[in-house]
Amino acid sequence: xxxxxxxxxxxxxxxxxxxxxxxxxxxxxxxxxxxxxxxxxxxxxxxxxxxxxxxxxxxxxxxxxxxxxxxxxxxxxxxxxxxxxxxxxxxxxxxxxxxxxxxxxxxxxxxxxxxxxxxxxxxxxxxxxxxxxxxxxxxxxxxxxxxxxxxxxxxxxxxxxxxxxxxxxxxxxxxxxxxxxxxxxxxxxxxxxxxxxxxxxxxxxxxxxxxxxxxxxxxxxxxxxxxxxxxxxxxxxxxxxxxxxxxxxxxxxxxxxxxxxxxxxxxxxxxxxxxxxxxxxxxxxxxxxxxxxxxxxxxxxxxxxxxxxxxxxxxxxxxxxxxxxxxxxxxxxxxxxxxxxxxxxxxxxxxxxxxxxxxxxxxxxxxxxxxxxxxxxxxxxxxxxx
Numbered sequence: 001x002x003x004x005x006x007x008x009x010x011x012x013x014x015x016x017x018x019x020x021x022x023x024x025x026x027x028x029x030x031x032x033x034x035x036x037x038x039x040x041x042x043x044x045x046x047x048x049x050x051x052x053x054x055x056x057x058x059x060x061x062x063x064x065x066x067x068x069x070x071x072x073x074x075x076x077x078x079x080x081x082x083x084x085x086x087x088x089x090x091x092x093x094x095x096x097x098x099x100x101x102x103x104x105x106x107x108x109x110x111x112x113x114x115x116x117x118x119x120x121x122x123x124x125x126x127x128x129x130x131x132x133x134x135x136x137x138x139x140x141x142x143x144x145x146x147x148x149x150x151x152x153x154x155x156x157x158x159x160x161x162x163x164x165x166x167x168x169x170x171x172x173x174x175x176x177x178x179x180x181x182x183x184x185x186x187x188x189x190x191x192x193x194x195x196x197x198x199x200x201x202x203x204x205x206x207x208x209x210x211x212x213x214x215x216x217x218x219x220x221x222x223x224x225x226x227x228x229x230x231x232x233x234x235x236x237x238x239x240x241x242x243x244x245x246x247x248x249x250x251x252x253x254x255x256x257x258x259x260x261x262x263x264x265x266x267x268x269x270x271x272x273x274x275x276x277x278x279x280x281x282x283x284x285x286x287x288x289x290x291x292x293x294x295x296x297x298x299x300x301x302x303x304x305x306x307x308x309x310x311x312x313x314x315x316x317x318x319x320x321x322x323x324x325x326x327x328x329x330x331x332x333x334x335x336x337x338x339x340x341x342x343x344x345x346x347x348x349x350x351x352x353x354x355x356x357x358x359x360x361x362x363x364x365x366x367x368x369x370x371x372x373x374x375x376x377x378x379x380x381x382x383x384x385x386x
Contacts, residue, residue, distance in 0.1 A: 008121040008130065010179035012137050014172045015114055018077075019138045021168035022107060023145025024161055025084075027247055030225050031232065031239060032158040033100065036093045043349025045097060046225060049104035050346035056105055057112060057335045057342065058193055064116075068185045070176070073113035077172050080106040084166030088159040104345075110172070112338045117180060119323060119334075131319050132262020139254030139312075146251070150244025196332045206325060206333070208378045212275065212318050213340040215375045219282065219311060220341070221348030222368050226361075227304070234361055235295040245297050250304035253312040261316050270384035271317040278313025279375035285310055287369025290362050314375065321382065 025032075033042045063072060083103040087096060118134055149161050200206050231237045231246065261274055285306035292303055326333050355364055 010175055011117045014175040016137050016141050017168055017171040019141030020145050021165045023142040024149050024165040027146055027228050027243055028158055030229055036096050043353055046345045047349050049101040050342040053105045053108045053342035054339050057339050060335055061332055069113055069116045070180055070183045073176055076106045076109040077169050081166045081169035084162050088163035132259040135258035135316055143248055143251045143255055146243040146247040150240050153240050205383050208382050209318055209322050211378045212375055216314050217340045217344035218348050221344040222352055230361055237295055241297050246301045249301035250308050253308040257312045258316045271321040272379050272382040272384055274313050275317040275379035278310045279379055282310025283369045283373035287366050289365035
């Protein structure tokens with residue numbers, strides 16, 4: 001294997017292209033599905049994808065032991081690319097549903113695999129910095145994706161965005177194939193679901209950081225699915241403005257803060273203090289969205305920008321705290337951690353659908369903000385790594 005520094009650079013570069021391909025479709029997925037399904041059924045597709053993702057991720061350690069992380073990533077990326085291209089060229093309801101679910105499942109597997117590479121090439125004393133860079137790269141790409149999607153959406157066609165997303169998987173395949181071919185796999189732990197769950201529950205700090213991660217991913221699940229629908233359907237803001245103006249501004253905190261606060265977590269401050277501040281901002285800012293009656297684009301861009309400041313602090317600190325407890329051999333624990341996203345997409349549409357059957361759409365932000373304040377308790381009781 002090449003030296004860790006050059007291998008880590010390859011991981012960062014592959015992550016960049018992965019993130020752009022992911023972000024291109026991120027904020028149009030619910031609107032795209034609503035062309036084939038009733039709006040109230042859209043959440044069920046995300047729930048179905050979450051169930052399959054959970055099953056797949058919990059069964060990855062045996063696959064890793066047999067085939068290795070290198071082959072796993074290449075296979076997952078290939079399947080994802082094919083799924084996206086078929087979504088773009090075959091707009092038939094049944095095909096769309098099947099390959100949309102397939103895309104979401106293998107998207108999660110690619111992210112999991114990149115995490116294994118990242119953790120393998122990171123040094124313990126620079127965990128905060130390396131994961132801060134990783135999150136910064138993800139964020140820059142996620143910021144760029146909606147801008148590109150917005151510029152392509154002037155005729156209301158989603159198909160070409162999915163096609164471009166599929167094409168952008170090719171650089172991931174090239175980078176991984178050329179630079180990570182000689183990767184030496186770890187002795188991946190073969191521990192059952194139940195044993196893993198018990199070990200997480202018994203270790204208080206792990207349990208609490210998992211709760212933090214679930215709350216954050218629940219926030220993303222609600223915001224990614226329901227915010228575009230609310231802005232577009234309820235307030236009448238065009239999708240091109242949502243993708244081209246609101247989301248890029250809203251996502252700027254993910255570019256500005258991760259490396260900075262990751263370095264601070266390594267050198268000066270503990271993760272729990274910044275995580276606490278993050279949840280406080282996140283809860284208040286999200287709840288405040290309920291009281292915005294304006295459909296002015298910049299008002300919503302700024303309001304969502306504030307929510308993402310809180311989310312950035314929580315995400316970066318949760319990531320760093322977790323990986324200071326776990327190394328790359330603990331794939332059974334890592335798969336649980338990465339599955340928090342799938343768990344959130346399993347639960348959040350069900351909770352949101354029930355909530356919206358009882359309350360006006362705008363109150364979903366008030367309820368979500370209140371839930372985020374629960375994270376204050378769990379961040380406060382974490383044991384500092386300093």
